[in-house]
Amino acid sequence: xxxxxxxxxxxxxIGISVVFFVVMLVLPLVIVLYRSLKDGLALxxxxxxxxxxxxxxxxxxxxxxxxxxxxxxxxxxxxxxxxKFEFRGRQVLSTLIDIPFSISPVIAxxxxxxxxxxMGWATPFIDWINSTFGTDIAxxxxxxxxxxxxxxxxxxxxxxxxxxxxxxxxxxxxxxxAMMGAKGFTIFRKVTFPHIRWTLLxxxxxxxxxxxxxxxxxxxxxxxRGQTFTLTLEVDALYMAGGADSITxxxxxxxxxxxxxxxxxxxxxxxxxxxKRTEEA
Amino acid sequence: xxxxxxxxxxxxxxxxxGLTMGVTITMLSLLILIPLASILTYSFRLxxxxxxxxxxxxxxxxxxxxxISCALIAALINSVFGLILAWVLVRYxxxxxxxxDAMIELPFALPTAVAGITLSKxxxxxxxxxxxxAKYDISISYTKIGLTIALVFxxxxxxxxxxxxxxxxxxxxxxxxxxxxxxxxxxxxxxxILPELTxxxxxxxxxxxxxGIGEYGSxxxxxxNSEKNGTQVxxxxxxxxxxxxxxxxxxxxxxALVLLIISFLLLFFINMVQLAAGRRAS
Numbered sequence: 001x002x003x004x005x006x007x008x009x010x011x012x013x014i015g016i017s018v019v020f021f022v023v024m025l026v027l028p029l030v031i032v033l034y035r036s037l038k039d040g041l042a043l044x045x046x047x048x049x050x051x052x053x054x055x056x057x058x059x060x061x062x063x064x065x066x067x068x069x070x071x072x073x074x075x076x077x078x079x080x081x082x083x084k085f086e087f088r089g090r091q092v093l094s095t096l097i098d099i100p101f102s103i104s105p106v107i108a109x110x111x112x113x114x115x116x117x118x119m120g121w122a123t124p125f126i127d128w129i130n131s132t133f134g135t136d137i138a139x140x141x142x143x144x145x146x147x148x149x150x151x152x153x154x155x156x157x158x159x160x161x162x163x164x165x166x167x168x169x170x171x172x173x174x175x176x177x178a179m180m181g182a183k184g185f186t187i188f189r190k191v192t193f194p195h196i197r198w199t200l201l202x203x204x205x206x207x208x209x210x211x212x213x214x215x216x217x218x219x220x221x222x223x224x225r226g227q228t229f230t231l232t233l234e235v236d237a238l239y240m241a242g243g244a245d246s247i248t249x250x251x252x253x254x255x256x257x258x259x260x261x262x263x264x265x266x267x268x269x270x271x272x273x274x275x276k277r278t279e280e281a
Numbered sequence: 282x283x284x285x286x287x288x289x290x291x292x293x294x295x296x297x298x299g300l301t302m303g304v305t306i307t308m309l310s311l312l313i314l315i316p317l318a319s320i321l322t323y324s325f326r327l328x329x330x331x332x333x334x335x336x337x338x339x340x341x342x343x344x345x346x347x348x349i350s351c352a353l354i355a356a357l358i359n360s361v362f363g364l365i366l367a368w369v370l371v372r373y374x375x376x377x378x379x380x381x382d383a384m385i386e387l388p389f390a391l392p393t394a395v396a397g398i399t400l401s402k403x404x405x406x407x408x409x410x411x412x413x414x415a416k417y418d419i420s421i422s423y424t425k426i427g428l429t430i431a432l433v434f435x436x437x438x439x440x441x442x443x444x445x446x447x448x449x450x451x452x453x454x455x456x457x458x459x460x461x462x463x464x465x466x467x468x469x470x471x472x473x474i475l476p477e478l479t480x481x482x483x484x485x486x487x488x489x490x491x492x493g494i495g496e497y498g499s500x501x502x503x504x505x506n507s508e509k510n511g512t513q514v515x516x517x518x519x520x521x522x523x524x525x526x527x528x529x530x531x532x533x534x535x536x537a538l539v540l541l542i543i544s545f546l547l548l549f550f551i552n553m554v555q556l557a558a559g560r561r562a563s
Binding site for chain 1: 386387398434540
């Protein structure tokens, strides 16, 4: 029988993994940073302080924060419904919630254009609201459209994290609290929340990451650079302009997104570690 | 164990059923289902023969072929490397392991457009990696090879994250006892380990495939989007129809509908695999 300890298999597997990891995941990061600083710090600063970039940063932050708020509220409600009660169609409901996960983001954008766009069936209704109340609501090719598309693609992120954890937790504690006469929100705040807070935070981080990085869906519903563009759309516009300077600027704006992405991964590690510790405790 | 409890259909004592039901269904309908249904109603404006004509146009068929074949190859590559990475991360200790574990999810956190422009520069004929291949007259960026590489990048975390928890639960004693009984390494892998991992591997494969078929941001820069070379993906063709001077909404809706059906089939497949795995476990 071969001696397991002296086998070269582990070394080989680790070697393959490290090479794959460095080439596929580390090199691209290095390249973004290198390319963004290639033509000097002055151009870098110019790129990230350009009015278009700042406007894009603002739109990105607005869309991501609203998406996180809406999806947190939805995620908590949906997770409560799915884990605390038995009802017919529960499985179907949880599959429907996961839809945005597996469809092309371009389809999300298209769906909003076809609902609220020039030829969309909801457009007469919006027009009626605008003419009656003197408002000026435009749901596509505007910031609200960007927000809607962002909510769509990140919709299941939080409920998906909460459901398995709440399921594993069981309902005994909540039932006991209810028997003793606690009200719904008190039960949630005092009994459920302490168990799920790290998971919730984890879901919020994933949701924020995806919201900040969304491209295909917002690309379809956002057309005005400097007004409704998000950071990723600004990167696209700069890159597609094609000049050498412009491409360097695209990488400079990208480097901001890389920093955000790496920060998110770091926070996620910390949260995961904390979640594991509370689980053990 | 719990089934007797549910069979009695006793209403739960926990409050909030009506409220959360209302909120969940209203938000799901307004934000997801109704907008998606718009695509359906739009494609119903077409007659059946028009619909067929639109989706069997040469560029559309080619785009579907490109998206599906490249996503399939990428998902297969990811299944192999994802299995190795997940195994290494769970079973071996080495310096940098935690960093690697954290960074596996970079493709989830990094915006696809950023990944797209970076990969396309990295693999271009003058790029850091592309230049080595250019010496042998192999272009990567702006070909299907580049497109597939982008999909490998996007898909890798799906496979690794699907496998890790399952490998963690697999006791090392399983391999040890198999080896004690005289099985070779490859036999142990094929007959003892792989069957245990198959449901998770299929789930990861399916998720990576679903993501790859609909992918847009990371692909459009590196693929070159040339109709002649067959490097247009389905999402690109839909977007092109939306952005062309006379926006062709019906055409976009028809293609999107086919893409949606493919996604639903994959989602269904993944759910079946998980259901079967769950049943086997219990």
